[in-house]
Amino acid sequence: MKISAIITLKKDVLDPQGKVIQQALDGMGYKNVEEVRQGKYFEIDVKENDPNKAKEIVEEMCKKLLANLVIENYKIIGTQ
């Protein structure tokens, strides 16, 4: 079962890459962008058929390795 998770930077953490992307967009003529924040997306194929169990496993992975909870949040966004 494939589980999708996203990792995003917490609100108060500076995201210089997002800022530069915003500046580039601005240069391209997108003048209406308030803010850009960059994150990470993971698709993890778990050998597990129960969606709840699969989600639980990926959630544990997020806590232990995929996200650093000092600066990042994680969210399981889907199963397929």
Added chain:
Amino acid sequence: MKSSVITFPGSNCDRDMDVALKKFGFKNKMVWHADTELPKSDLVVLPGGFSYGDYLRCGSMASKSNIMHSVINFANSGGMVMGICNGFQILVETGLVPGVLLRNKYLEFICKNVFVKINDKQNKYFKNVDTKVLEFHIAHNEGNYFCTNDQLKEIEDNNLIAIKYCDENGKIEEQYNPNGSIKNIAGVFNKKKNVLGMMPHPERMIDTSLSGEDGSLFFKNLINNLR
């Protein structure tokens, strides 16, 4: 005095550290990351480099490697563990020292000499160092020290800041902060001050013909403090 330098796939300052430690009297052993047993050591060093290609987050994968279980136990039982540059990034990922290291504020890789002010001498790393300011070398892309407000309070209440970026006279101002670190922090301790993580490389300052001698000062002092 015995030391161990851990080599991870992608470490590239491990041999420089080996040369530095031996020059000042340590009997050093190189230890591979996949090993599980740490040799008997008075000091364990996590060297600089790009462990696991800096994938995911710098130091994140290395912090989960086999040998790190032994290093964490060693640190928790009071053993001296020093992480330099990527080693500092590995230490924050283990949680042995507080905070994280983000991408440098202006997004550039910084490679230059900097001055750092010793913030605390009540520890075995900097006790008796006969100066307040040291000139070290930095070379990193992710050295922007960040922590939560709660962590910062704990760091300041317990005096856990080891060194801060400054000018040659020890003046600490934003203009001497190369990477955007909170409070100009270049290095921090754990609560017992047996674990030190810092971005600057003392092992690159052990020869006047190459760079400078402030690293020599640091290592000579360190081995004396451990004796």
